[in-house]
Amino acid sequence: MSMLKVRGLKGGYGGRLIVDGIDLDVAAGEIVTVIGQNGAGKSTMLKSIFNMVPVRGGAVALDGADIMSVSPYRMLTVGLAYIPQHHSVFPKLTIAENLRMGGYLLDDKALLHERTAMVEEMFPILKARRAEYAASLSGGEQRMLEIARTLIMDPKVVMLDEPSIGLAPKMVDLVFSTARRLAEAGKGILMVEQNVKKALMASDRGYVLELGQVRIQDEARALIADERVSRLYMGVRG
Ligand SMILES: Nc1ncnc2c1ncn2[C@@H]1O[C@H](COP(=O)(O)OP(=O)(O)OP(=O)(O)O)[C@@H](O)[C@H]1O
Numbered sequence: 013m014s015m016l017k018v019r020g021l022k023g024g025y026g027g028r029l030i031v032d033g034i035d036l037d038v039a040a041g042e043i044v045t046v047i048g049q050n051g052a053g054k055s056t057m058l059k060s061i062f063n064m065v066p067v068r069g070g071a072v073a074l075d076g077a078d079i080m081s082v083s084p085y086r087m088l089t090v091g092l093a094y095i096p097q098h099h100s101v102f103p104k105l106t107i108a109e110n111l112r113m114g115g116y117l118l119d120d121k122a123l124l125h126e127r128t129a130m131v132e133e134m135f136p137i138l139k140a141r142r143a144e145y146a147a148s149l150s151g152g153e154q155r156m157l158e159i160a161r162t163l164i165m166d167p168k169v170v171m172l173d174e175p176s177i178g179l180a181p182k183m184v185d186l187v188f189s190t191a192r193r194l195a196e197a198g199k200g201i202l203m204v205e206q207n208v209k210k211a212l213m214a215s216d217r218g219y220v221l222e223l224g225q226v227r228i229q230d231e232a233r234a235l236i237a238d239e240r241v242s243r244l245y246m247g248v249r250g
Pocket residue numbers: 025030048049050051052053054055056057206
C-alpha cells in the first residue's frame with residue numbers, strides 16, 4: 013500500500029513548470045530514490061510535495077489523506093518530514109537540544125520526553141554525545157542528527173534532498189544505513205540523490221526524472237543493471 017501517493021503533480025516558479033505531471037509512490041518500509049540530471053526538477057519535486065513551491069495541479073496523499081493544502085509548517089504534524097540539502101542542525105545548540113527542537117510542534121511534554129529517549133536509544137552516538145555542541149559532529153553525524161530529529165514527530169514518510177552531498181564515503185554509508193534503519197522501523201523514505209549508484213544500492217526502488225517527468229521507474233537493482241541508466245547517470249560518480 014502506498015504511504016505517500018503523488019499523482020499528476022505539477023509545480024514550478026513564475027510561469028515555468030519544473031515538475032510536469034509526476035506520479036510516484038512510497039510504501040511504508042521502503043526506500044525510494046529519485047535520480048536525474050542537474051536541473052531535472054528533483055529538488056523542486058520534493059518542495060512541491062511539501063507545498064513549498066506553487067503547485068499547479070495534481071494530488072498528494074499521505075496514508076490516504078489529502079495533504080495538498082497543508083502548510084509546510086504543519087507537514088510534520090500530519091506525518092511528512094523533509095530534510096533539505098543544506099545542513100539544518102543548530103551548531104551552537106547541544107545534540108540533546110537539537111533533538112528536542114524536533115519536537116517544537118509537540119505540546120505533550122511527556123510524549124516529547126518519551127520520543128527523545130526512544131531516538132537516543134536508536135542512535136547511541138547521539139546519546140553518548142548529547143551534551144556536546146552539534147557543531148562537534150562530523151558531516152555524516154550531523155545528517156544522522158537531522159534524520160534522528162525528524163523521528164521526534166514520528167513521521168510516516170521522510171524525504172531527504174541529497175543526503176550524501178559533500179560527505180566522505182564512510183559517512184555516506186552511515187547516512188544510507190540510517191535511512192535503512194528508518195525504513196526497517198516502518199517509515200517510507202524518499203530520497204533525491206546525485207550519488208546514484210550508492211543511493212540505488214541502498215534503495216528498494218527508483219525513479220528517473222527528465223525535464224520534470226518520470227522517464228523510468230523500476231526496482232533499484234534493475235536500474236543499476238540498466239545500461240542506459242548507468243551510462244547517463246552513473247558515469248561521473250558511479
Ligand atoms: N527558487 C527558484 N526560482 C526559480 N527557478 C528555480 C528555483 N529553484 C530551482 N529553479 C529552477 O528549476 C529547475 C529545476 O531545479 P531543481 O533544483 O529542482 O533541479 P534538480 O533536479 O534538483 O537539480 P540539482 O541536482 O542541480 O539540484 C532549474 O532549471 C532551476 O534553475
